[in-house]
Amino acid sequence: MPPSPSRVTQADVARRAGVSRTTVSFVLSGREDTRISIEARQRILGAAEELGYRPNLTAQSLRTRKTHTVGLVSDIVASTHYAGEMIQGALEAALERNHLLYFAESGDDPEAERRLLQGMLDRQVDGLIHAAMSTRVRRLPDQVRSHPSVLLNCLDESGEFTSVVPDEEAAGRQAAKLLLEAGHREGIHVVGGRHFTRRTPDGVYAGRERMRGLERGLAEAGVRLSGVSECDWSAPEYGYRAARSLLAAGPRPTAVVCCNDRLAFGVYQAADESGLSVPQDVSVLSFDDSELASWLRPALTSVALPHREMGRAAVSLLLSPEPVPAVHRIPMPVRRRDSIAPPRR
Numbered sequence: 085m086p087p088s089p090s091r092v093t094q095a096d097v098a099r100r101a102g103v104s105r106t107t108v109s110f111v112l113s114g115r116e117d118t119r120i121s122i123e124a125r126q127r128i129l130g131a132a133e134e135l136g137y138r139p140n141l142t143a144q145s146l147r148t149r150k151t152h153t154v155g156l157v158s159d160i161v162a163s164t165h166y167a168g169e170m171i172q173g174a175l176e177a178a179l180e181r182n183h184l185l186y187f188a189e190s191g192d193d194p195e196a197e198r199r200l201l202q203g204m205l206d207r208q209v210d211g212l213i214h215a216a217m218s219t220r221v222r223r224l225p226d227q228v229r230s231h232p233s234v235l236l237n238c239l240d241e242s243g244e245f246t247s248v249v250p251d252e253e254a255a256g257r258q259a260a261k262l263l264l265e266a267g268h269r270e271g272i273h274v275v276g277g278r279h280f281t282r283r284t285p286d287g288v289y290a291g292r293e294r295m296r297g298l299e300r301g302l303a304e305a306g307v308r309l310s311g312v313s314e315c316d317w318s319a320p321e322y323g324y325r326a327a328r329s330l331l332a333a334g335p336r337p338t339a340v341v342c343c344n345d346r347l348a349f350g351v352y353q354a355a356d357e358s359g360l361s362v363p364q365d366v367s368v369l370s371f372d373d374s375e376l377a378s379w380l381r382p383a384l385t386s387v388a389l390p391h392r393e394m395g396r397a398a399v400s401l402l403l404s405p406e407p408v409p410a411v412h413r414i415p416m417p418v419r420r421r422d423s424i425a426p427p428r429r
Contacts, residue, residue, distance in 0.1 A: 092137045100131035112137075154178050154399060155204030156187040156236075157197060158215035170215060170236060173395025181403055183210070201228050211402040214238065219249050219289040236398040239289075244409055248398045251413035252290050255387045256297020258418050259341055259369055262385065264305050266367060267426040268339045272307070274298070275326045275351055276343025277314040291317075291343055294371060298341060310337065317343055323350025331358045338427040339367040345374045348384055363425035373419045383421035390414045 094112065098105040103124055110118045111128045131137075156174055171187055178185040186204060190197035204212060211232035214224060223241040224233060235247040263272060278287030278295050299309065313326035323342060330337060331354060342348035348370040355362055362368050362382055370377065373388030394414050401412065 092135045094137070096135055097128060097131045097137050100135060101127040103128060108132075150210055151208050152182060153184045153186060153207065153209045154211050154213065154402060155201075155207070155209040156185060156213040156215055157200050157204065158187070158189050158217070158236075159192040159197075160189060160217045161215050161237075169391035170395040170398075173392035173397075174213065174236075174399045175395075176392075177396040177399035181399070183399075183403065185399070198225060198227065201225060205231065213398050213402060215398075219252070221289070232402060234398045234402040236394060239411065240409070246401050246409055247411045248394050248401065249411060249413055250290075250389055250394065250416050252293030252416070253297035253300075254413070255371060255416040256294040256299075257301035258297075258387050258416070259294070259371070260298050260301025260305075260307075262369055262418065262420075262424060263339050263341070263367070264302070264307065266339075266424050268367065269305075269307050269427075271310050271335070271338035271427065272302070272341065273310050273330055273337040273339070274312045274341045274343070275315065275323050275330070276317050276347045277312045279317055279343070280314040281316050288317075290371075294343060315347070317347060320346050320350035320353070323347030324354050325350070327351040327354035328357075331355070331360070336360070337366055339369070339424075342368065342370040344372045345370045345376045345384060345386055348386075349376055349380065352380060352384075363423050365428065367424040367427070369424055371416075377419065378421070380423075382423050385421045385423045386419050387416050388419050390416055 094108045095105050098108045101108065101124070107120060107124065108128050111120060111125050112132060156171065161168065161170055175185050186207065186209065188200045188203070190200055201212065205228065211234070212228055213234050213236050214222070215236040216222065216238040219237050219239070221239045221241050222235070224245065233245050235245055237249060239247045239249060274295070276291065278291035280287050302308065311330070313330055315322040315326045323346065327340065327350060340351050342351055348368055351368055352362060355366055360366050368384065370384055370386040373386040377384040377386040397412060397414055
C-alpha cells in the first residue's frame with residue numbers, strides 16, 4: 085500500500101510563495117489589519133491552491149475555541165423517513181456555513197439523551213439542536229443549559245431558548261380558506277380533532293393549534309363547524325371508524341377536515357363503502373402532506389409540515405451572531421390536489 089501523502093502546512097505555502105510563515109498565517113486567516121501587499125497576498129493564495137492546502141481545524145479550534153461543528157440530538161426523528169427531512173435541512177444549512185453536523189437519537193430515553201448530549205459536549209460542538217418527532221413543550225437538561233441551544237419542533241418551557249416549530253394555527257386557517265373558497269358554508273366536519281385520548285387527555289399541540297386556526301378562520305366568515313369526531317391520529321382505522329359513524333348518523337357532511345393524512349386514508353375508505361365519491365359528494369382535506377397524500381385517488385389536498393425548512397432554520401438561528409430567545413413559526417405550505425370541490429346543491 086503506498087504511503088499516504090503528508091499534510092500540506094503553512095510552512096510549505098510560505099516556501100512556495102517566498103514569504104514568512106507569519107505572513108502566510110495572516111493572509112490565510114483573513115486578517116486585513118496588516119501591511120501585506122496585494123501582490124504578496126495573491127502569491128500566497130495561489131501557492132495554497134497549487135499545493136492543495138487545507139487548514140488544520142483542530143489547531144484552529146484551540147485558538148478560536150470554535151470547532152465548526154453542531155450537534156443534533158432527537159428522540160426518534162432520525163429513524164423516521166417522514167420527519168427525517170428536518171435532519172436533511174439541518175445538514176444542508178450546516179454545510180453552507182462550513183460546519184459539520186453530528187446527529188444522534190435517544191429513542192426518547194432520558195438516560196440515553198443525557199449520555200448523548202454529554203458526548204456532544206465532550207466533542208466541544210459549537211451549539212446543540214434538540215429535536216422532537218412531534219411538537220411538544222419540553223425543558224432542556226441542566227447539563228446543556230449554559231450551552232448555545234435551539235429547540236427544533238419543540239417549545240422551551242422556560243422561555244430561555246430559541247424554538248423552531250411549524251405554524252399550526254396558520255395551517256388551520258389555510259384549511260378554512262380552502263373550504264370557503266370552494267363554497268362550503270355548512271356540513272363541515274373534523275375527524276381527529278385535538279387528539280383527545282386516554283393517553284393524551286389534553287390533546288396534542290398540533291391538534292389544539294390546527295383546531296384553533298380552523299375554527300377562527302371559519303368564524304371570521306360567519307361559518308361554524310357541524311361537528312368534531314375526536315380520535316387517535318396514529319392509524320387509518322381510527323379515521324375509518326370515525327367516518328363510518330359520521331356517515332351513519334347523518335346528515336351527510338359536505339366536507340371533512342382530517343387532522344393528518346392517515347386519518348384521511350380511512351375517511352376515503354369509509355366514503356367509498358358508503359357509495360360516496362371524493363370530491364363530488366364529499367370534499368376531503370388534510371394536514372402533514374406525507375407521501376400517502378399524493379398516492380391517494382383522487383390525490384389528497386394537504387397542508388404540509390415544513391420539516392426541511394425547520395431544520396435549516398434551526399441551524400441558521402443557532403449559528404447567528406446574536407440569537408434571541410423566541411418562537412419561530414415556519415409557514416406550512418398548501419399542496420393543492422384533487423380532493424376538494426364545490427358542495428352539491
